[in-house]
Amino acid sequence: MPRRDDIHTILLIGSGPIVIGQACEFDYSGTQACRVLKEEGYRVVLANSNPATIMTDPDFADRTYIEPLDVEVLTAIIDRERPDALLATLGGQTALNLAMELVERGVLERFNVELIGADATAIATAEDRSQFKVAMQEIGLGVPPSAVAHDLDESMEAIRHLGLPVVIRPAYILGGKGTGIASTEDEFRQLAIIGLDASPISEILIERSIAGWKEYELEVMRDRADNCVIICSIENLDPMGVHTGDSITVAPAQTLSDVEYQLMRDAAFACIRRVGVETGGSNVQFAINPEDGTMVVIEMNPRVSRSSALASKATGFPIAKIAARLAVGYTLDEIPNDITSKTPACFEPSIDYVVTKIPRWAFEKFPGTPSVLGTQMQSVGEAMAIGRTFPESLQKGLRSLELGRLGLNCDPGEAEFDALDDDELVRRAAVGTPDRPFQLEAALRRGITIERLYAATRVDPWFLDQISAIVEERAHVAAIGFEAMTARDWQRVKRLGFSDAQLAWLWSNFEKTLTAGDVRSRRLSMGIAPVFKTVDTCAGEFEANTPYHYATYEDTDEVVETDRPKVVILGSGPNRIGQGIEFDYCCVHASFALRDAGYETVMINCNPETVSTDYDTSDRLYFEPLTEEDVLNVIDRESRFGEFVGVIVSLGGQTPLKLAGLLQEHLVLGTSAASIDLAEDRERWNSLCAQLEIPQPAGGTASTAEEALAITAHIGYPALVRPSYVLGGRAMTIVYDDENLQRAMKELSGFGSLGKEGGLSAERPVLVDRFLEDATEVDVDAVRDATGEVLIGGIMEHVEEAGVHSGDSACAIPPPTLSAQVISVIEGYARAIAEALEVVGLINVQFAVREGQVFVIEANPRASRTVPFVAKATGVPLVKVAARVMVGATLAELRKEGFLTPAITSGHVAVKEAVLPFSRFPEADSVLGPEMRSTGEVMGIDRTFGLAFAKSQMAAGGRLPDAGSIFLSLADRDKAAGLIVARRLANLGFTIAATVGTAAHLNENGVAVETVVAKLTDGDSSLPTAVELLATTKVNLVINTPRGSGPRSDGYDIRSAAGLYHVPCLTTVAAGLAAAQGMADWAKHGLEVRSLQEHHQAGRGEQLELT
Amino acid sequence: MSTDVHTRQQVRPALLVLSDGEVFEGEAIGADSPDGVATGEVVFNTVLSGYQEVITDPSYAGQVIAFTYPHIGNYGVTALDDESRRPFCRGIIVREMARRRSNWRADEDLNELLIRTGVPGIAGIDTRRLTRHLRDTGSMPGAFGTTDEATLLKAAQGEDGTNGIDMVAQVTTANPYVVGNGQRRVVAYDFGIKTTILRHLGELATVEIVPATMSASEVLARQPDGVFLSNGPGDPACVVGVAETIKELIGQVPIFGICLGHQLLATALGAETYKLAFGHHGGNHPVRRLSTGSIEITSQNHNFAVADGTLASADVTHINLNDGVIEGIRCRDVPAFSVQYHPEAGPGPHDARYLFEEFADLMDKGT
């Protein structure tokens, strides 16, 4: 069946901000969809609130709405754009749920918009857990026994006949939010309450627990002619009970006989047909009882998912791209497989390697949360590795995580596990945690049997035996010794995935310490180097022309040599808090820009969620860990042919930056490794600022408490203590007195979570700075070319004061309050610093402005988190410009080319707001500080700062109220500013509630306080407590600024209650002021939507093309 | 769970040498081959699971099977999954042989089965290099074992693979036997028939499996409702006399053929067959069913195919979506049809099982 031409305009909904359970994978799928639909000649309208995505680049859709993903907003967009169809199956759970709301509210009917991909009934059948079970039983598929409940009584009734343990799972949720396993009645009661609350329709499914069974996933595709194919099978190493998103997963399935696999395949087809997903990709999850093979269906996602992104990268089959084509009417046999280009997409990929995905967590950033894995997803990112065997891919995957581990143990990190006695080690391994794979290796290495480990952990004996193979090989090469290794020995140990660094550690002893470099050169001298194989969807059966490679130790190499000049771009690895999609955006932009400029682009990355690891983003993709060894391997290979221009290290965040020093000087494109070091090295950086006469907060470096105290004695309090060489403000704390300072130093020197990050030592001193209170923080992104011209890309004024990590605070372009004079000082400083560091490419400088005086906080001669936001706010493709500059173009030349156009500074204000994952970590305090904890960001863009801020809050899920009651509870230092907020809101007709102290202050200054609220601590029983107030949901907005910190202060109770009852909560008075302004403007203007293209055209004063 | 784990100490270095001189280093697994040399026509198979069914499929008689998926043997083996009384292949080539099996259905390790049934193997091979080589040069004879390269090269070049040999004679049953107890009566020619096919036929009919040499008159004397032509090894052109026999049966009784059976039916109908460059060996081949336009993912294992345009009296019913090779035919005026691929699966997808129903309908309509 050919492409449908009864539809012309298609609305695509993205997945919004990066949150746990919904990350870059939907930028990958959405970007593919946009491309395909445009290729097919449709008019594409895109809605997504996330500015850091590739898909929201103005040239990926005809109309790009960076607007809050909210029914009201989407209705306005639909009203304006009148799409014929809505494609919601590529934007994750967010898009799916919005589509359902649009259906329920009759919006799609009113504007007769057709829901393509999956229709409402199909979505409901898959998403409503009880409907789904019934459907599965209808077609004779097994499901775990269960009951549905809508309140606590029903829930308690349910377990009478189900018995315990059970799993509680809310309907319509994402990433396992609000789910859990309960073994006791009390646990059950708690979980039921949370679950009922987490479900938008307050419905939970209570299901008998089958924790410990084997867990599988199949990626299915179906076309409108009812052809069905399986793209990939995935087996979880962690058994049922650990969310697939938190499990180590392996493709293809390893321990299923063909008889079992084919039954599962039949079941998956029956499932997608019964649910009624007309076209596209779906993900079906199964569990199998290892004792007798009983198979049950766990769930089905009627859309592309995290797993389909993984499956696409694992097989080379572009699920989202194909899904988009199917949605507009093609059938699988009509679509060519663009990897082989000889064969159609209607087939089932066969692979000849093993893919392992390993999640990465951020527990250390959320004190109080146990790092235990369960049915609720908690990981913030993942790495994928390809090897010819499981051991090889497992070890590659573990070193891809960048957690300081060199592979599966055989490194200093193993000491932690070797210190435990057998029983303790097995006991710990029995619980799913990030440490599990290392515990398993340690256990097997000391001779604990596979039988015993299997009984304790339920990790399949096949996987355990594969780990044993690694263990045996280690013992073998340790016995042989570095000197005596033959070529065959080298080949064999490398085939099992051992890194040179692991071997160096293994062979080092008292007489002699080896470096990874020593091992490398000996290995190479023995003629042992990796070859690069191809991911081709067909296990070599057909010729493939897609250059998607992975390294392994085999006979023959498959890289097709060319003679074009090439640039290698180092990606940013697994997502983590502080380094996420923004950096992938940068790498992808560089690749596009350099490709257009005639270079061959070579991407190295190991994050399966990203656009950068899409095989047609760059001319060549190497899916490899970003470690010294793996990167050098690729560079060696690429150096063997054509012209090697160099390596871009400054666009992928800290990951590639750390590698810069290891590369030959002349290979590093743009800013030199030396300059990078100059900016990172505290001492040298300070003297540079002194020399440039740029003020910095007073401070010094200390490696002992005594030294620290000496510094504060001189600079005074409050002071900011932060370890060096960390990202995202890791473990930064503000101290107000000697006692706090000593505690902070103790925590740093102790083997706390910081042990991983390196802790405290002479080489890694902590920085102690005077903390600038009530200072306004400002971010600047700029590009400098080799001639010395500096282009100021954007100046962002933060909403929250300095002290809230730049990544966690809202910021605006253009700066709403900074004076022209301050701005010019900031620009001057930024230029001077760029000049002094001889930056070629991007630089980000952070300032704090206090009482008109400008201090510099830090400079990063690399792409920053904010460049995508700046590009979208100003219409200048900052990274593309920087990439060209790094390979020698000058800004002047780019202007002549028309590549660099003036920034759009008038007509609109853009506000970036951070999105924080506290709902996932209820134990953690939601107050913001110098340690970054946000997972993603949204952008609000509109005519005034107020409107843009209001939109940003709406997009971040904290919609500001337009009427009702505001609850204020302020620290003393905030009371003055708080008064202004309260007055404005009172004038807007809001009623005010406040805690005793705040209330008194407001009353004295003539602001009427309706309800006075008790502090928990001074139990004045005549007054309601804050928590009671929030429980009775009379409050529409909370403004609470912390008094001191730590879980004991009542501010904590207020904030967690606000979280629990979903009342938007602002934790700085600055945000309160912005909100007041937003609500005021909102009251005047109401909601208006406008596409990015229109904003940019208006800003350029061009004619708007009419729709 | 088996615990005999062959560790490095027991490694026996071995070589694989192709007749064109390509050499691969690996280590010996499975049974010992007489004086360290095993030979056969080297073919690759791209299935991700189903190694036991493949190894025990008689169609592989005379061949050495290279598995493209690196981990083979993970879930062990079970008598339930045997496709015939013993393997007929000459050996297997893998990247990694499982040291330990894990699956509730299994009662033996794959390596144990190889040793028990005398099938030698070689592991540690860069099977992707091998596959791409065969893809470009076509499948060819090879030899592997623990002996020296020169000896192996000579053996490889001395091995004439399956070309020009009647392989069926080596695999067909000596005496007739019966399976199933359905109403209908089917005579099934055994050219190397797979157990899964018998399982399916057995659900439709009482099936008498007969030697490839049985004459048409003997078959017709049994008054069957239908005759089945089984899969089997080698070059259809070399199967002595069978095509002639089939000619006599066409029109007399409904006929259904699979794989070699399909090629022989076509030959009997006057069509020509030819050898494919490297054949179809895998579980993921898309086939278009021309009557509906729908696609079936099929299990395939054949080096020969029916030449297009050489069929006068039959229509093409199925084609391979990848390369257009004829995958199914049906006679216009007489009740006979056949497919090149394996609707019974074992191993592979179940998409094409409806063909057994079609055979049943055809039998019920009669001639």
Ligand SMILES: Nc1ncnc2c1ncn2[C@@H]1O[C@H](COP(=O)(O)OP(=O)(O)O)[C@@H](O)[C@H]1O
């Ligand atoms: N009945 C059960 N017993 C034990 N674990 C379960 C059960 N059902 C689901 N799980 C676990 O919970 C995880 C999440 O369940 P799932 O239905 O996939 O929710 P989500 O929509 O978050 O993916 C699964 O990956 C599985 O490990």
Ligand SMILES: Nc1ncnc2c1ncn2[C@@H]1O[C@H](COP(=O)(O)OP(=O)(O)O)[C@@H](O)[C@H]1O
């Ligand atoms: N001297 C200071 N006074 C006030 N706030 C500061 C000071 N130094 C740093 N900060 C705050 O701490 C945050 C993190 O510091 P920064 O040096 O940017 O760490 P990172 O390298 O993780 O971005 C900054 O965004 C700023 O809000």
Ligand SMILES: [Mg+2]
């Ligand atoms: Mg799931």
Ligand SMILES: [Mg+2]
């Ligand atoms: Mg910073």
